[in-house]
Amino acid sequence: MQLLEGEKEVVQALYYGQIVTNMRHHCCQVLSAGASTAHSFANWSMGFRVTSAAELQVLLASTPAGAGAPAAPPQLYPGLLKLLLDFVT
Numbered sequence: 001m002q003l004l005e006g007e008k009e010v011v012q013a014l015y016y017g018q019i020v021t022n023m024r025h026h027c028c029q030v031l032s033a034g035a036s037t038a039h040s041f042a043n044w045s046m047g048f049r050v051t052s053a054a055e056l057q058v059l060l061a062s063t064p065a066g067a068g069a070p071a072a073p074p075q076l077y078p079g080l081l082k083l084l085l086d087f088v089t
Helices: 010-017 053-059 078-088
Strands: none
Touching: 010 053
């Protein structure tokens, strides 16, 4: 699962022009789209690890400022946390 942030035209060009057309990606779906007043993950970079539902809950919990993560949990659209939890063991 990926969350893309940025200018609408740039994000759409990246998603439809590179991600969807890349053979490494299967069954791509847009789960949510819309404008935001600020980046939810401005200081994060892309990474991957296998995780559990409990670890995901900890990851999404509030983190102290300066720890390399947002100072508050990212704002999740209704139902998105459930979708995220469905992807982990």
